[in-house]
Amino acid sequence: AQQQENSEKVAKAQGEQFQSLTQIASGQADIAKLQNQYSSYNIRNGMYTIVAAQSGQVVKAQKAGIGEFVKEGDMIAEIVPDDVKYAVEMFVRPLDLPLLANGQKVRFMFDGFPAIVFSGWPDVSSGTFGGEIVAIESNVSVNGKFRVLVQEDKDDRRWPRQLKIGAGAQGISLLKDVPMWYELWRNVNGFPPDYYQPASGQKNSKTSK
Known part of the structure; x- marks a missing residue:
């Protein structure tokens, strides 16, 4: 009788252990889900601000207004770089x-x-x-x-x-x-004028056969 009682206690303890492991796994899944939601919200918040590849001045805005939909690859604005060679x-x-x-x-x-x-x-x-x-x-x-x-x-x-x-x-x-x-x-x-020709800096080489 004592051995049977001990076996029941061991089985009960193992059951509680497995239940605790299940709760831990469920908690880890909830944590991963919340982390994914946080990353998604963080990315969306970053989309409110568009950062150009280089500094410059916006000369023309193609999309003006709040709440407009922008497709991938659409031109939003034209930017003239600060360091530009005219x-x-x-x-x-x-x-x-x-x-x-x-x-x-x-x-x-x-x-x-x-x-x-x-x-x-x-x-x-x-x-x-x-x-x-x-x-x-x-x-x-x-x-x-x-x-x-x-x-x-x-x-x-x-x-x-x-x-x-x-x-x-x-x-x-x-x-x-x-x-x-x-x-x-x-x-x-009536001949055309002679314009300046740029100096090539290379001399014609003679080849002997």
């Missing part, structure tokens, strides 16, 4: 395209900055800024002209810091210094 976009006629090349020097007159230009006297002109061609597109634009990108010439005076994206500019391509008789001969025969 370039001038010029459009050139197909007739003048062969006269341009990468690295060629260009003079600019920016809107809002007074300039005095004397045709044929670049050294006397004042208020112009230097540029250098960095890219010439191979396909024609919708306006029937080719797009040319010109960046700031590091060897010339710096462009005004007050320049903003969308400001107007007028470009002037530099001509070579030629004798007066050559210029008269060119105009009489």
